[in-house]
Amino acid sequence: MSLNIIVLAKQVPDTRNVGKDAMKADGTINRAALPAIFNPEDLNALEQALRLKDANPGSTVTLLTMGLPRAAEIIREAIYRGADTGIVLTDRTLGGADTLATSYSLAQAVKKFGNYDIILGGRQAIDGDTAQVGPQIAEKLGIPQVTYAEEILDLKDGKVTVKRRIEGGVETVVAPLPCVVTVNGSAAECRPRNAKRVQKYKYAVSPSEKGNLSPEIQALVDARPYLNLQEWSAAYVDADPSQIGLAGSPTKVKAIENVVFTAKESRTLTDDDTQIEDLIKELIVNHTIG
DSSP states (O other): OOOEEEEEOOEEEOGGGOOTTSBOTTSSBOGGGSOEEEOHHHHHHHHHHHHHHHHSTTOEEEEEEESSGGGHHHHHHHHHHTOOEEEEEOOGGGTTOOHHHHHHHHHHHHHHHOOOSEEEEESOOTTTOOOOHHHHHHHHHTOOEEEEEEEEEEEETTEEEEEEEETTEEEEEEEESSEEEEEOTTSOOOOOOOHHHHHHHTTOBOHHHHTTSOHHHHHHHHHOGGGBOEEEOTTTTTOOGGGSTTTTOOOOOOOOOOOOOOOSOOOOOOSOHHHHHHHHHHHHHTTSOO
8 A cells, every 4th residue: 555654854953062142032943053853763763654654565765844944855865865855844934833833834734735644753852852843733733543562563554563662671562544653752753864865866955945046956856756756834724824934932931051071079889789789778768779
């Protein structure tokens, strides 16, 4: 059976390089000032989507991302690895969204997309670490959800079988389609870029990027429809202005603080059992362990 697969992905700031300019005055992330990367767990989700595509000839994988126009970079990255196309949901009115507003906006985009069988996404994004958006989208769409997925074991007869990694063990669940599945970082790593696909799709661009191309490359893109990525606005997906961006976000970030842990003291132990036992007791008392 052929499947219409949506992969939710996010271009996130590289949290290894957070500096004093990481937050704007209104409490939102200054994404323009930070290096941007493909959210790691979304790559795990992409791999599960590509495995479904491999097992079901005729299936399509569409990457859906919300963010600045430059988020088209991760769509190209996904296409290089095997995805078919992608959509950037981008609009100034979407800026500053918390998880509630983000999930609403993405759910509206999924509704506009229409015919889909399964939605896959990473468990959480490294710039928020909330793990809320995937489940919230499922709730807004009124469809089942499977979280903490580590592997999609089977998909047939309108049902998907998923192995979940949960606290204390592994669980296998079956859910009816369509559904949302969020994938753990412990799942299989995403396959590397395919050299032939890089050559074929290296000029794939969104409308916002097209103006930066030379006339010759613009003509090439116009002649090859598969190189045209889609950009959708809030109005295009019929989003309620009161439920998107800052207006639809009850969560407000008050401050971001860099905390650097430094050792105040060091202690050298011998292999004496008494010293080691005393240290363990001390660590338990001050709640460092236990």
